[in-house]
Amino acid sequence: MQLPTLKIEIEDKNISIPIRQRFQTIIKEKKSNLCLSADLTSLDEIIELSNLIGKNICMLKIHCDILTDFSMDKIQELKDVSRRLNFLLLEDRKFADIGNTVALQYTKGLFQIAEWADLVTVHVLPGEGIVQALEQAAQTINESRGCLLIAQMSSKGALTNNEDYVNGVIKCAEKYSDFVIGFISQSRLTTSDKYLHCTPGVHLTNTGDQLGQQYVTPRQAIDGRGADIVIVGRAILDSINRVKTAEAYQQECYQVYEELHLS
Numbered sequence: 001m002q003l004p005t006l007k008i009e010i011e012d013k014n015i016s017i018p019i020r021q022r023f024q025t026i027i028k029e030k031k032s033n034l035c036l037s038a039d040l041t042s043l044d045e046i047i048e049l050s051n052l053i054g055k056n057i058c059m060l061k062i063h064c065d066i067l068t069d070f071s072m073d074k075i076q077e078l079k080d081v082s083r084r085l086n087f088l089l090l091e092d093r094k095f096a097d098i099g100n101t102v103a104l105q106y107t108k109g110l111f112q113i114a115e116w117a118d119l120v121t122v123h124v125l126p127g128e129g130i131v132q133a134l135e136q137a138a139q140t141i142n143e144s145r146g147c148l149l150i151a152q153m154s155s156k157g158a159l160t161n162n163e164d165y166v167n168g169v170i171k172c173a174e175k176y177s178d179f180v181i182g183f184i185s186q187s188r189l190t191t192s193d194k195y196l197h198c199t200p201g202v203h204l205t206n207t208g209d210q211l212g213q214q215y216v217t218p219r220q221a222i223d224g225r226g227a228d229i230v231i232v233g234r235a236i237l238d239s240i241n242r243v244k245t246a247e248a249y250q251q252e253c254y255q256v257y258e259e260l261h262l263s
């Protein structure tokens with residue numbers, strides 16, 4: 001007699017939780033609103049670093065197209081670390097093409113971003129079809145996915161510093177509010193706490209770099225500019241002790257955030 005096959009489903013408890021809710025829970029549980037921008041060219045090094053710093057961050061942001069050793073196996077390893085140490089993975093892809101193309105860029109090619117990135121960044125420059133396409137593509141994935149719309153950039157002379165443009169981005173966020181969970185911004189764009197405002201261009205000691213990056217301090221970003229999440233790259237990566245520096249940024253960022261939002 002043939003025995004019936006047992007179908008065992010090993011379910012990741014995070015799969016079914018909407019990404020917005022998961023993000024907010026992580027921030028509160030870990031007392032961290034720090035996103036590490038791991039702009040390193042080795043995925044092995046990013047995995048090693050995230051094992052050390054993962055406990056201090058709510059999100060890890062990468063640029064997969066600068067990696068010299070990308071593989072789906074390694075990115076799965078990073079995903080495993082992110083689940084174990086409870087932070088989200090953001091691919092800062094800055095999608096900016098027509099809907100059909102971005103759907104392919106999101107799901108296909110070498111990187112298959114939709115398979116592993118909880119969140120991606122998106123320019124609304126081509127019109128709302130870009131978000132519609134990504135949202136549709138994300139529905140083919142068996143995990144909750146979302147995106148951050150790039151509303152304002154931190155670099156000198158950014159053409160995003162235009163009221164009409166930013167208003168268009170906000171409208172798009174409202175229309176696709178399930179998939180759009182927040183903004184990359186340099187100011188508070190809406191009073192709704194539905195959208196997480198994520199602010200790059202943060203450094204405690206430098207005011208900029210030689211290529212147009214402009215920095216503010218964590219306090220200026222959170223208090224002055226209404227950031228919920230602070231994105232920090234070289235301030236941590238170039239420091240002598242990355243772990244200690246990440247801890248210091250975590251403490252400073254969350255303290256200011258608590259003063260403003262949770263007191």
Ligand code: 5FU
Pocket residue numbers: 037039092150152153154155184200201202213231232233234235
């Ligand atoms: F959308 C943006 C922006 O407006 N400014 C940015 O700096 C994104 N970034 C990213 O944040 C940029 O691509 C880097 O990955 C990171 C900032 O790194 P830094 O080392 O803290 O300057």
